Amino acid sequence: MNAANIVVKRLGHRFPIFALVVVAWALFSVDWTGAVHRGAWDALVFFAGALAAPDLSGASLGSALEAAWTTVAYASVAMTLAITLGLPLGLIASGTLLPATRTGTGLAIAVRAVLGFLRAIHELVWALLFVAAIGLSPAAGVLAIAIPFAAIIGRVFAERLQDVPEAPVAAVKSSGAATLQQVGFVRIPFVMPDMISYLFYRFECAIRSAAILSFIGLGGIGFQVQIALSDLRFERVATLLYTLIVLILVVDIVSARVRKRLVG
Amino acid sequence: MNGRRDGTIERGWAVKVHRTPFFSAVVVFGLLALVISSWVYVAGISTGSRSIFSTDSLSRITEFLSTLAGSDSDSTPAFLTGSRWLDAGRLASQTLAMSVLAAVIAGFVAFVTVPFAASNLAFRSDTGRGAGVVGRWLGGAAFLAVRGLYIFTRSVPELLWALLVVFVISPGILAGAVALAIHNIGVLGRLGADVVEDADPAPVAALRSSGAGTVQAYLFGVLPQVAGQLLTFQFYRWEVIIRTTAVVGFVAASGLGYQLRLDLSFFRYTDIALLLMVYVLLVWSVDIISTIARRAAR
Numbered sequence: 001m002n003a004a005n006i007v008v009k010r011l012g013h014r015f016p017i018f019a020l021v022v023v024a025w026a027l028f029s030v031d032w033t034g035a036v037h038r039g040a041w042d043a044l045v046f047f048a049g050a051l052a053a054p055d056l057s058g059a060s061l062g063s064a065l066e067a068a069w070t071t072v073a074y075a076s077v078a079m080t081l082a083i084t085l086g087l088p089l090g091l092i093a094s095g096t097l098l099p100a101t102r103t104g105t106g107l108a109i110a111v112r113a114v115l116g117f118l119r120a121i122h123e124l125v126w127a128l129l130f131v132a133a134i135g136l137s138p139a140a141g142v143l144a145i146a147i148p149f150a151a152i153i154g155r156v157f158a159e160r161l162q163d164v165p166e167a168p169v170a171a172v173k174s175s176g177a178a179t180l181q182q183v184g185f186v187r188i189p190f191v192m193p194d195m196i197s198y199l200f201y202r203f204e205c206a207i208r209s210a211a212i213l214s215f216i217g218l219g220g221i222g223f224q225v226q227i228a229l230s231d232l233r234f235e236r237v238a239t240l241l242y243t244l245i246v247l248i249l250v251v252d253i254v255s256a257r258v259r260k261r262l263v264g
Numbered sequence: 265m266n267g268r269r270d271g272t273i274e275r276g277w278a279v280k281v282h283r284t285p286f287f288s289a290v291v292v293f294g295l296l297a298l299v300i301s302s303w304v305y306v307a308g309i310s311t312g313s314r315s316i317f318s319t320d321s322l323s324r325i326t327e328f329l330s331t332l333a334g335s336d337s338d339s340t341p342a343f344l345t346g347s348r349w350l351d352a353g354r355l356a357s358q359t360l361a362m363s364v365l366a367a368v369i370a371g372f373v374a375f376v377t378v379p380f381a382a383s384n385l386a387f388r389s390d391t392g393r394g395a396g397v398v399g400r401w402l403g404g405a406a407f408l409a410v411r412g413l414y415i416f417t418r419s420v421p422e423l424l425w426a427l428l429v430v431f432v433i434s435p436g437i438l439a440g441a442v443a444l445a446i447h448n449i450g451v452l453g454r455l456g457a458d459v460v461e462d463a464d465p466a467p468v469a470a471l472r473s474s475g476a477g478t479v480q481a482y483l484f485g486v487l488p489q490v491a492g493q494l495l496t497f498q499f500y501r502w503e504v505i506i507r508t509t510a511v512v513g514f515v516a517a518s519g520l521g522y523q524l525r526l527d528l529s530f531f532r533y534t535d536i537a538l539l540l541m542v543y544v545l546l547v548w549s550v551d552i553i554s555t556i557a558r559r560a561a562r
Contacts, residue, residue: 005559008559015557015560019557024366025361025364026360029437031436034434035436035439036433037431037432040431040432040433044432047431059325072298072302072507074306076299076303076305077302077306081301114331116548120507120543120547121545121547122507122510124514125511125524125543128528129328133324134328135309135328138306138309208421211421212423226427241416241419241420241424244419244420245419246520247421248415248418249419254291258291261288
């Protein structure tokens with residue numbers, strides 16, 4: 001991105017002014033009259049009350065647990081697909097495995113472009129398109145998450161592989177290692193600890209994405225939230241939100257402990 | 265975060281899996297069990313619905329794509345009509361405004377709360393002398409409150425926040441921006457707190473020893489070190505936000521997302537294609553601007 005460097009050099013010092021102008025424009029594009037409901041304060045008090053006293057009855061907890069399992073199951077299936085697709089694609093896109101010939105570099109660039117396109121579209125837009133094309137099924141939701149996630153995992157893996165310091169690579173190269181051996185024994189082991197903790201983070205994101213699959217009509221936490229909201233049962237909403245938080249916290253804690261073991 | 269600072273050099277080389285076989289085994293088998301049972305469960309609820317990997321669904325997908333290209337209607341496709349591009353551009357500007365507001369609100373709240381969520385500032389562990397009993401209690405309470413806020417806001421996805429926000433703010437750019445901002449406060453705050461904790465403690469200790477409080481230590485001791493990193497996070501989140509803004513538009517009733525939802529329910533296929541093009545163009549433009557801005561921030 002040499003072009004970016006030139007722009008930065010020419011305009012970098014005026015950057016705060018641009019930022020202020022853009023923010024001012026964004027503020028002016030809001031319709032401020034009547035932006036806040038008349039009953040807004042009551043609604044906030046109501047929310048706060050519900051958060052302080054969530055519905056912990058057996059029925060509420062049961063449906064929250066069931067919804068949590070559905071959400072986690074969707075997320076796990078989508079993540080397995082995303083990892084099995086994303087890591088090999090990232091390996092190709094990194095350009096470290098292919099010879100630096102015209103075809104090799106061309107293939108890497110092509111894969112990078114495809115990943116860039118798949119990544120640009122949000123998982124819920126993918127989900128809507130799948131449902132419009134083939135109708136509603138759990139597979140549509142799973143694929144909708146797996147496609148952009150594979151693209152993101154691929155890009156991150158490719159960038160990390162490229163950023164491996166040259167010294168260790170050169171060391172095994174000078175002892176006669178082929179490209180495949182350089183990648184397999186130096187680059188991949190070098191990035192793996194970081195990559196594993198990144199994949200845990202992606203799993204956390206997948207849980208959140210799976211929680212909103214209710215927008216295309218699939219079950220899970222989002223679905224239960226929508227039902228509870230339409231019944232105006234905020235204390236049930238609170239239970240569901242807390243369930244989601246516990247899920248995310250568990251992933252976070254496991255991820256932190258695994259990372260500690262790997263990085264030492 | 266001591267482990268990270270000490271382990272940076274040997275990262276990737278010191279894979280000490282053998283040190284704790286039990287924990288590793290639990291994690292590996294736990295994940296394996298989770299994946300297998302998830303596949304079984306999802307396959308179970310999928311029975312009855314059409315398989316996605318069949319010639320039938322393949323032909324449906326190709327048919328869908330050709331209708332997106334305008335094969336089944338005689339009128340000019342929306343994406344070949346200039347006025348439609350103008351309309352979509354107006355919607356894109358709403359989406360852009362929503363994403364900018366969301367990033368600014370989230371960045372501001374995270375910036376203001378971060379010193380209380382960083383253990384080195386909140387507990388004054390860097391002064392060597394420590395604060396008084398009251399100060400330590402207040403610091404600890406603020407630390408827990410802010411960290412709790414971050415976990416809470418981060419765990420709930422933007423769209424669920426949007427469902428709640430529309431009870432308070434009328435659907436529109438502001439409602440969407442606030443919903444996006446709430447989630448991103450947690451994300452930015454957590455990232456920011458980690459960076460602040462990793463900052464060089466010497467300047468803070470120097471300020472503290474001459475009587476600076478938490479806020480002063482943050483502004484003059486930590487911020488000059490981490491400002492570039494915080495701005496980088498800010499722009500990185502903006503790239504994520506612009507993708508999600510289109511979706512939050514479903515609920516917040518504005519921008520590309522809302523129109524996309526309408527067009528999908530009215531089967532206006534060439535309009536859907538146009539909106540998707542504008543959406544991808546918008547996302548790519550933001551990516552480019554953000555890349556430049558991140559470089560300038562460094």
